[in-house]
Amino acid sequence: MGKLVECVPNFSEGRRPEVIAAIVNEVKKVQGVTLLNVNSDASHNRTVVTFVGDPQAAKLAAFTACAKAAELIDMEQHQGAHPRVGATDVIPFIPVSDISMEECVQLANELGQEIGEKLNIPVYLYEAAAKTPARVKLPDVRKGEYEGLKTAITTPERQPDYGPAHMHPAAGATVVGARQFLIAYNINLSTSDVEIAKKIAASIREAKGGYKYCRAMGVMIEERNMAQVTINMVDYTGTPLHRVFETVKSEAARYGVNIIGSEIVGMVPLQALIDTADFYLRLEGFERKQVLEENLG
Amino acid sequence: MGKLVECVPNFSEGRRPEVIAAIVNEVKKVQGVTLLNVNSDASHNRTVVTFVGDPQAAKLAAFTACAKAAELIDMEQHQGAHPRVGATDVIPFIPVSDISMEECVQLANELGQEIGEKLNIPVYLYEAAAKTPARVKLPDVRKGEYEGLKTAITTPERQPDYGPAHMHPAAGATVVGARQFLIAYNINLSTSDVEIAKKIAASIREAKGGYKYCRAMGVMIEERNMAQVTINMVDYTGTPLHRVFETVKSEAARYGVNIIGSEIVGMVPLQALIDTADFYLRLEGFERKQVLEENLG
Numbered sequence: 001m002g003k004l005v006e007c008v009p010n011f012s013e014g015r016r017p018e019v020i021a022a023i024v025n026e027v028k029k030v031q032g033v034t035l036l037n038v039n040s041d042a043s044h045n046r047t048v049v050t051f052v053g054d055p056q057a058a059k060l061a062a063f064t065a066c067a068k069a070a071e072l073i074d075m076e077q078h079q080g081a082h083p084r085v086g087a088t089d090v091i092p093f094i095p096v097s098d099i100s101m102e103e104c105v106q107l108a109n110e111l112g113q114e115i116g117e118k119l120n121i122p123v124y125l126y127e128a129a130a131k132t133p134a135r136v137k138l139p140d141v142r143k144g145e146y147e148g149l150k151t152a153i154t155t156p157e158r159q160p161d162y163g164p165a166h167m168h169p170a171a172g173a174t175v176v177g178a179r180q181f182l183i184a185y186n187i188n189l190s191t192s193d194v195e196i197a198k199k200i201a202a203s204i205r206e207a208k209g210g211y212k213y214c215r216a217m218g219v220m221i222e223e224r225n226m227a228q229v230t231i232n233m234v235d236y237t238g239t240p241l242h243r244v245f246e247t248v249k250s251e252a253a254r255y256g257v258n259i260i261g262s263e264i265v266g267m268v269p270l271q272a273l274i275d276t277a278d279f280y281l282r283l284e285g286f287e288r289k290q291v292l293e294e295n296l297g
Numbered sequence: 298m299g300k301l302v303e304c305v306p307n308f309s310e311g312r313r314p315e316v317i318a319a320i321v322n323e324v325k326k327v328q329g330v331t332l333l334n335v336n337s338d339a340s341h342n343r344t345v346v347t348f349v350g351d352p353q354a355a356k357l358a359a360f361t362a363c364a365k366a367a368e369l370i371d372m373e374q375h376q377g378a379h380p381r382v383g384a385t386d387v388i389p390f391i392p393v394s395d396i397s398m399e400e401c402v403q404l405a406n407e408l409g410q411e412i413g414e415k416l417n418i419p420v421y422l423y424e425a426a427a428k429t430p431a432r433v434k435l436p437d438v439r440k441g442e443y444e445g446l447k448t449a450i451t452t453p454e455r456q457p458d459y460g461p462a463h464m465h466p467a468a469g470a471t472v473v474g475a476r477q478f479l480i481a482y483n484i485n486l487s488t489s490d491v492e493i494a495k496k497i498a499a500s501i502r503e504a505k506g507g508y509k510y511c512r513a514m515g516v517m518i519e520e521r522n523m524a525q526v527t528i529n530m531v532d533y534t535g536t537p538l539h540r541v542f543e544t545v546k547s548e549a550a551r552y553g554v555n556i557i558g559s560e561i562v563g564m565v566p567l568q569a570l571i572d573t574a575d576f577y578l579r580l581e582g583f584e585r586k587q588v589l590e591e592n593l594g
Contacts, residue, residue: 004590034593052593096589181589188581245578261581267589270567277573281542284485284558292393292478292564293301296331296349 005104006036006094006181007058011047011069012084014040019072020047026064032057036267045080046089052096055103059111062091063118070119070171075146083139085124085146086172088115090138092127093178096269097288104178105129112176116163119171122153123162126177131161138175146172180213180235183272184265187229187248190258194220197227200251204231204244211247213239226260236272242279302401303333303391303478304355308344308366309381311337316369317344323361329354333564342377343386349393352400356408359388360415367416367468372443380436382443383469385412387435389424390475393566394585401475402426409473413460416468419450420459423474428458435472443469477510477532480569481562484526484545487555491517494524497548501528501541508544510536523557533569539576 013019024038033053040047051061066088073087091111093104105128112123130136134157144152150167152158159165160173167173189197197218204210205217213235221228229248233239249259271288278286288294310316321335330350337344348358363385370384388408390401405426413420427433431454441449447464449455456462457470464470486494494515501507502514510532518525526545530536546556568585575583585591 004593006589036589036592052589241574241578259579261579263581264583264587266587267592268587270588270590273571273574273588276578277538277570280577281538281573282556282558284560286561290561290563290565291567291570292303292333292349293567295333295564296301 003055003099003103004052004096005055005058005099005107006050006052006096007062007091008048008050008094009062009065009091010084010089011049011065011073012045012075012078012080012087012089013069013073014045014047014080015042022072023047023065023068024049026068027051027061030057030061030064033061041082043080044082045078046082046084055093055099055107058093059107059114062111063114066091066115066121066174067119070121070168074170075172076170078146083142083145084172085142085149086121086168086174087170088121088174089142090126090175091177094181095178096181097271101128101178101180108176108178112162115174115176116160119163119168121163121168121171122160122165122173124173124175125161126175127179129177141175149173180237181267181269181272183233183236183241183268185231185233185241185244186263186265187231187245187259188221188224188261188263189227189229189252190260191227191255192220192225193255194218194227196252196255196257197229199255200248201229201231203251204229204247211239211244214244236269236275240275240279241272242276300352300396300400301349301393302352302355302396302404303347303349303393304359304388305345305347305391306359306362306388307381307386308346308362308370309342309372309375309377309384309386310366310370311342311344311377312339319369320344320362320365321346323365324348324358327354327358327361330358338379340377341379342375343379343381352396352404355390356404356411359408360411363388363412363418363471364416367418367465371467372469373467375443380439380442381469382439382446383418383465383471384467385418385471386439387423387472388474391478392475393478394568398425398475398477405473405475409459412471412473413457416460416465418460418465418468419457419462419470421470421472422458423472424476426474438472446470477534478566478569480530480533480538480565482528482530482538482541483560483562484528484542484556485518485521485558485560486524486526486549487557488524488552489517489522490552491515491524493549493552493554494526496552497545498526498528500548501526501544508536508541511541533566533572537572537576538569539573 037050069087108129201216215232334347409420498513512529
């Protein structure tokens with residue numbers, strides 16, 4: 001199947017369909033890239049584009065879309081509910097198959113340099129690509145937003161990683177980085193007591209001493225009169241699905257509660273399902289290329 | 298990803314590399330087909346070719362390879378340890394993704410008719426494509442082999458499903474059909490007592506009252522001083538991996554024995570792994586298209 005990376009650029013335009021179409025078209029034009037989703041939000045005035053492809057094709061698509069956004073979006077005119085620093089606000093690369101996080105960090109650096117030099121837009125690297133701990137989290141990098149960063153960018157601690165040390169007059173700044181695939185995962189409980197779900201969520205989430213790559217909350221699903229542990233698995237290679245499932249099962253048993261089902265919301269990388277089967281069947285020496293469909297094309 | 302079928306034709310030539318290469322080349326030439334494996338055995342004087350592709354491409358590749366085999370193999374000269382009735386001995390179609398067994402039976406009928414009419418080779422349909430119960434099992438269809446079938450073919454009960462009611466002078470007859478994907482699956486036990494493995498194997502195999510689509514034996518793996526249940530899963534959609542694994546675990550516990558691991562030997566369709574994850578995570582409403590890699594162009 002070859003190396004595959006996902007890229008999810010966020011653009012500061014969610015209202016003008018012709019502008020959104022022009023940006024998305026830049027992605028579509030690149031061979032070796034498959035567009036998966038386009039999600040525009042008018043109140044946020046923001047569009048999230050999801051595509052996958054081989055690393056170089058993905059980088060090219062991200063660059064041309066960023067160039068088009070710089071041409072068509074004027075941050076001086078932009079208003080919206082969502083925090084942002086530029087026309088292309090943030091571009092994360094996500095490893096999908098046969099590619100390491102290190103390669104995605106490298107890709108983020110290459111793209112950052114290209115955007116800085118060719119488009120004259122200042123670029124900040126974040127998450128796995130961050131060069132200092134202060135720039136790992138997106139909210140820290142975006143502090144002050146477009147308006148505040150115009151002056152803050154000249155201070156030493158806000159100096160960009162690539163490009164000029166001043167904002168692009170229309171496109172602002174862009175944040176580029178690499179992170180793991182996020183799996184939205186819900187576990188449904190045989191109880192209508194949301195307090196139990198909240199206690200279980202606390203037991204698995206990082207903030208309360210649980211799993212490092214697990215964000216979790218207990219919520220009530222009114223339509224089913226059922227409590228649910230709703231989870232963001234922010235790195236399934238570090239904290240796998242089966243471990244969270246088994247821990248929730250064990251913690252729920254403490255309250256006499258069972259798991260009645262679980263839901264994967266949206267996409268999941270094949271590797272996360274292989275890892276699950278590998279664990280439960282106690283597979284010895286299983287290799288991904290044994291999956292028949294992996295040998296095509 | 299689109300409809301995908303596997304095809305595993307067996308040819309009665311395992312000694313002359315140039316003949317094998319010429320036959321395999323017919324498969325390689327067809328667009329939309331991916332060659333997965335070629336396995337020749339000199340003592341059997343037989344070659345097994347494995348390829349996958351979209352249904353029409355797979356049918357075309359099977360036909361052209363069969364035509365080439367009829368051109369280059371003379372059954373009057375053929376000797377080998379393996380039972381056979383023709384130059385192209387047997388052609389099974391196997392559903393892999395987005396295709397039903399009924400569609401594979403239809404494909405077998407189309408190919409059988411084409412081989413009968415265009416190559417003048419008598420064709421018998423077997424397994425899921427069989428038109429009578431007496432022709433389901435390959436050994437029944439192959440009874441008497443090439444030499445015996447030359448006269449038996451004229452009797453009403455051995456009349457072919459397609460093509461002439463006499464053997465092709467060089468290529469003999471061909472058996473075409475449709476069957477499920479076979480998964481070779483071994484479960485390793487925490488004991489060196491092969492009798493326990495044999496008892497567990499008896500509990501899961503169809504012949505002894507076990508699972509319908511399960512063939513199993515207990516064997517000793519000398520290098521690891523370990524007993525093993527070695528299994529052919531002949532229809533993982535009817536008898537899934539997890540059910541066999543859990544039953545072996547339960548039966549082994551009866552003897553104070555644990556499962557120390559399991560092995561998938563060779564290829565496995567993605568769906569079998571999805572089904573495993575689906576079972577253990579108790580997934581609700583999971584669809585195959587949620588697998589990220591399934592959405593690629």
